[in-house]
Amino acid sequence: MGRIQLKNVTKSFGETQVIPPLDLTIEDGEFAVFVGPSGCGKSTLLRMIAGLEDLTSGNIEIDGDVATEVPPSQRGLAMVFQSYALYPHMTVRKNIGFPLRMAKMEQAEIDQRVETAAKSLNLMDYLERKPADLSGGQRQRVAIGRAIVREPAAFLFDEPLSNLDAALRVGMRLEIGELHERLKTTMIYVTHDQVEAMTMANKIVVLRAGVIEQVGSPLELYHKPQNEFVAGFIGSPKMNFVKGPEAEKYGAATIGIRPEHTDVSMTEGAWKGRVGVAEHLGSDTFIHVHDTGLADMLTVRVTGDISVKHGDTIYLTPQADQIHKFDTQGLRL
C-alpha cells in the first residue's frame, strides 16, 4: 500500500517561503510525476515526502497515518537519487542487500532477494563489482535494485535519469515504466523534462514557484491546460502564443496553438510569414516562422520532410478546433 497525502504543507527556508500551502493526494499504485522548471520546489516537495526535509507546517500522511515527524528510515519509502548515491565501498551485491541487512533479515533471504532483483535488472554479471567499475546506466540500475528489494510503500525518484546520455535515458525510461507495470507500487518521480513526465506518468503535477499549476493525466494536460504556463510547459515543441487583435477575434486575450495543430501552405493561409530555420528530423520537420506580425516566432510541425529554404514565404492556418483560449490572467477560457 502506498497512498500519500500532503495536507496544507508549507516549506520556508529562513524568510523565503518556497512552498506556499499545498494539498495533494497520490493514490496507491499511481505513477505521479512532479514536473516544472528548475527551482519550482519539486525536489523539495519530494524530499519532504521522503523525510529528508522538514515541513514548516502541515502534515504528510502515508496510508492514513501521520508521518510528518517520522524519520526517513522509518517511513518505508525508497528513494533513487540523481547521483545514484551508491555506497562506493560496497560491491553491487552488498549495495542492493544493504537495506535488508539493516532490517536484520536473514542472510539466505537477503541473498535470494538480491539475486531476484539483480536478475530482473540484468545485473547478475556485476554483483561482485564496486560502483566505480560500472557505467552510468548500470549504476542507476543498482540504485533501483536497492530500492526494489525492500518492497517499499512507494518509490521516490529524484531526477534519476538526468545524468545519463540521451539514448540510455530512453531505455531507462522504459525500464522504470515496466517496473511500475510489474510492481504496481506507488511511484513519485521528479523531473524537469516534460517528455519524461508525459511518457511515464498516470498523474502529472505541474509546479511553478512551489504552487501546483495543474494536476491531471498527461493527455488532460495536453488537451486542456488550465493556464498559459501549463500550456507552454507541456508539449514539444512549445505551444505558440498569439496576443492582440488576432486573439481578440477568438474572444480571448491570448490564444495558443500547438505546432502540430497548424496547417502549412506555400501559397495561401490565414497567417503569412517568412521561414527562419527549418529542422529536418526525417519523420517531422519543425519550421520556425518569422515576420508574421503576431509573435516573434511561430513554430510549426509538419509530418514528413518538406523542402523549404531560409527566407521562403510561408502561410500558416491554425486548426480551428485546436485553438486554446486564455484570458488576461492567463487562465483557460
Add this chain to the structure above:
Amino acid sequence: MAIVAKPSRFSKYGRPTVAWVVGLLFFFPIFWMVLTSFKTDADAVKPEHLIWFTPTLENYLNMTENYDYWRFAKNSVITAVFATAFTLVVGIPCAYAMAFNPSKATKDVLMWMLSTKMLPAAAVLYPMTFLTKSAGLFDTHFLIILVLSLINLPIAIWMLFTYFKEIPKDIIEAGQMDGVSTMGEIKEILIPLAWGGIAATALLVFIFCWNEAYWTVRLTTTDAATLSKLIEGNRAPEGLFFGRLSAVSAAAVGPIVVLGWFCQKQLVQGLTFGAVK
C-alpha cells in the same frame, strides 16, 4: 608544431635542491640528538669530539637501569592510545552532526572550538592544578587521558569535519532512506568512506598526545608520568648532562618518528585530501 610549456631550469634542478636543503635542515636536530646520545656526558661538551668520538651505550643502559624508562614509556603509550581513542569516539559523532545536519550556529561552534586553542595554557595552570588536586585526580592516567583528549578535540573535530564534508550528502541520505539508524550510519557508511581522513586524524592526535609536555609535566609526579616528564627530569640540578639527555630524548622521540615514517603516506594523503576534489 604545437607549442607546449617547457619546464624551467629552476623546476628541474632548483626545486629538488631547495627541498633537500629544507629537509636536511629539519632533520639535523634529530641527527645531532641521536649522535650526542652515543657520547659520554664528558665527550658531549668537548668540541674536539664533535664528530669523532668513541661511541658508547652507557647513556641508554643508564636510562633503562636507573631511570625506569619503560614505566614512563608505558604511561606514554597508555595515555596517548586512550586519549586518541576517546578523542575519536567523541569527535566523530560531533563532526558528523556538524557536517551533515548543520545549524545556523555550526560555524560559530567551530570557531569557538578553535578559539580554545588560542588560550595560553599557562593562563589556566593554577586553576587546573588546584582543581585536579582537590578532586584527587592529580597524577592519574585518567586525568592525563582527559586533558590530552580535551586539548586535541578541537583540532580533531576540525579535521574530521573537513573530511566528512567531502562525502556527498546524497550517500548519507541514501543510508537514511535505507533504514539505517544514526549510529548505524556512522558505522556502516561514514567510517568506511572517511577511513583515510580518520586515520590521519588519529595519527596526528596520537603524535600530539605523545609529544605533549606542558600538562603532562605539570600534572604528574610519578604514577602517570610520561616520557616528557622523563626528559624534563634529566634536566638535572647538577647541570646539563647532554649525553644522557639526548639518549632520553632519542628514546622518547624514537617511537613516534618510526610510527610517522611508516604512516607517512597515510598522513600526507590525509592532510592534503580535500585540497582537490
